[in-house]
Structures are given as C-alpha cells and as structure tokens.
Amino acid sequence: MNYDPAIEVINLTKQFIVRNNFTFLSSGINLLTGKNEPQKLTALDGISFKVDRGEVLGIVGRNGSGKSTLLSTIAGIYKPTSGEVRVNGKITPLLNLGVGLQRRLTMRDNIYLTGALLGLSREYMRDNFDAIVDFSGLNDFVDFKLFQFSNGMIARLSFAIAIHSDPEILLLDEVFQAGDAGFSKKSGGKMKELVRSDTTVVLSSHNDEIIRDAVDRVLWIDKGKIMLIGSPKEVLDAYASDREKKRSGWMNNRKKFFEVFG
C-alpha cells in the first residue's frame, strides 16, 4: 500500500528572532557593549499533521495563533526552525491578495508577470489568458493600468490568476473576504470544482460559513499548538465554545471592574 499524502508536517517548530538592531552602527555598538541577546518568539510549537491528496483542510484560530506562519512555512517561504514539511506536488500559494502585481503596469502585463512568478510558462499563460480575464469579469479593463483598479478588482484578478494556475496544492490565507458577494460565490464554486479535480486545498479563514461549507477537515491552532483536528462540525463547535468561554471571562472581569470602580 503506497500511502502518499500531499502535505506532511512533522513536528514543525518555527521560532522568530525578535531583533531591533538593524544597522551596522547599532550592531557595532551592541558588540562593543556586549548588550545583545536576541529574543525568540515561538510561532509554531511542535505541529504534526497530514493532508491527503484532494482533501480540503481548513485552519481556524485567533489572530496571532500561527495560521499564517503555518501556511507560509508549508509554502516554503519560511524555513522551519526544527521539524519538517514534506510536500508532494506543485504549490500555488495565495497568501496575500495582490502580491507581485505592479500598479503601474496594465492588467495584461500583470497576468503574464504573475504567471511567471507562479512558475507558469508563457505558452500556458497565453492559452489561459482569456479564461483568466473571463473569470475575473474584468474584460473591459485588460489594457488599463492597475493603479486605477479598486481593491475588489485587484482581489478578483489575483484570485483569477491563482485559480487558473493549475495548482496541485492551493494555499489560501483569508482571501475569501475579498470581492463582492457574486464573486465570492463564483470563487467558492470554482473551488468545489478544484476539489473534484483532485486538488489539495489548505485554507485559513475567520468565516465559519466557508469552513462549514467547503472544508473536509478542520485544524484549530492556538498559540502555535494544535488544539483539535477533526470534522468541521466537531472542531467549529469546540472553537466556538472556547471563544464563548473567553468572552464570558472577559465580561465577568468587566462586571467586577464596574462593581469595584463603577
């Protein structure tokens, strides 16, 4: 039996060095005065999981819990401090909408440029150019420069390019808030299509509805550690009750505060 997951994360730890001396001058002074202990911040703390081929994994967690660091490390942008990330297949990361787009170039030029940055050949981009433009719904603006685009239009364009890049593994970081309702629906539809065509998707979102609808399994992380991994219903319920607990704790403190000082 040849079991071959699309993504395998093994005991992954990622620490960031917090440093504020970013000049030769201050580094030299610190060296002389011997005042230089770099502080470390652990963003991911011993995380292990697997994602099967064709699976859609959702990641939930509060801001700063490590979702984006995890996605960036899977994408190969951050190097693990320890542990390992094994990826089988071509990764298309969409971690930040509008990345690589040049505001002073036309939409046409930008499609080819972003394609190159995503590792796609010019022939491939030429063949898929019309499909990208059609999907984005920006047919009237192909020869406009991007600085005249609204944020929503830029989001449409980035998403259209990424989704047509023939991804084997697609990483999405909170990109569903972008675009109007019609476009979000279309993105969701295209994503379902991708799921059928055996594409692995890892997405992080604060939108419970997207997680519930589009995802096979959910990973909940907090402070860089896995809290729970399982079916959307199970994890979302646990996550929601945890949020509720924290909120009620905060409300209690508030009440006490007003009892004492109010």
Next chain:
Amino acid sequence: MEVSRYVAYTYYMRNVLNILYQTAKSSFKLRNESSYLGIFWYLLGPLLTFGILYYVFSGRLGSGVGDYPLYLLSGIVVWNFYSAGSSRSLTAIMGNAGIIKALPVRRDAIVISGMIDAFVSHLFEIAILLAFCAILGTLTPIALLFSAVLLLQFLFALGTGFLLSALYVFFGDLGQIWSVLTKAWWFATPIFYTLSEGGPGKTLSMFNPMYHSIELSRNLLVYGILPPLSSWVILALFSVLTLVLGYAVFHKLSPRFAEFI
C-alpha cells in the same frame, strides 16, 4: 528515471528563465512607463556628468590626455553601469518584500533580473559611446574584445549585487554606507584624470577592479590597442571572486529573508 529528472530540470530552468525575462521586462517597462522614450532620461545623467566634467577639466587635467572627450565618456559610462547596477540590487530584496514574503520564487532570480534590467539600460549608453568612437574614428577590429570586458563587468556587478542585497536586509544603514563608499571610490578611480607614471596612485590602482575595467574599455575602444594581460587577469579574478563570495553570502542568508523584511 534519469530522463525524467532531466526533463524536470529543463522545465525548472525554463521557469527560472521565464521569471528572469518577465521581471526584467516589467521593471524596464515600469521605469519607462511603457513608452521606451524614458531611456533618454536615463541617459541624461551620464551625459550631464560628461558635459560638466568636460567643460571644467578639458583645459586642465585633461589637456595632456589624448582623445580626452572619449577618455572621459568611456570612464563615465563604465562607472555608471557599476554604480547603477549595484545601487539597484542593493534594494532588490527589500524592494520586493511583497513577493519574497508571499511567493516561493527563487531569491537569486530577483537579483539577477534587476541586474539584467540595469544592463539593458547600459547597452544604450554603450551604443552612444560606440557611436562617438565611430564618428571620431577610433574603432578598430580590436574593439570586438570589448564584449568580453562587458561580461566581466556584468559578473563583477552581479557579485556585488548579491552581497549588497543580502546584507541590506540585515543592516538598514548599508544604503548610506554604500553611497559614501562609491563616492570615495569614484574619486579614487581615474575617470576624469590620469595617473602619473610610477606614482603611488598607479600602485594602488592595481587593486582597484574599476580601474582595470575602465582601462580595458579605453584601450579597446578609444586607443585601439591590446590592453596588458595583467588587467584582464586582475579584473577576471575580482569578478569571479566577488561573484563567489557574494553568492555564498546570499545563499547563506536567503532562507531568512522573509522573516526580516
């Protein structure tokens, strides 16, 4: 198995080349706002420097120099590529923070593409220099060797570019340091003056790669003589060593780029 690996490698290299092509084309278009007329603004700087220095020095420092206008212009043009290329690659990584932080694009490709862009602009300067040389009748078949000098100059600038772009991520004041350094270096290099035979400047210049770079170009284009072998060897050594050192530092630091920009 071997064949499929070869295919995969070819595919990968084609991807890298496509990235180089598209990003260099984009930055060239960006600088010129797609009009290609913008290149004239790029040429304005060196031509202005040339005009002023010629006006000031032609009767003084340059009075004893044969073909002083071409002597001066070739020095400025060669220097300008190094200075423009190195200062552009200084910001190659920091300036592309968005891409570095979001896409696993090869980091060295970003520096190389910036240098290619600077080189393409430089070719316009070279064209002007060659035109002047042709008008004044200094071009001989020997001038063909200049293409080899161009290659060495490109490698030297690229090595510097790797070093600067990587260090700039970790040291924010490198920009100021480098601008002061290049200014001092500019004055230390015989661009608008000549070195007296047997003087201390001559000995010092042996260790100045830009001196050899400019001397080679002048000998080939302006004076039509075969430059001494020592100049070739010294420039080649500087180019290769800078490239090896620069790339080694870049390679060592590049995995951490995304965390610090």
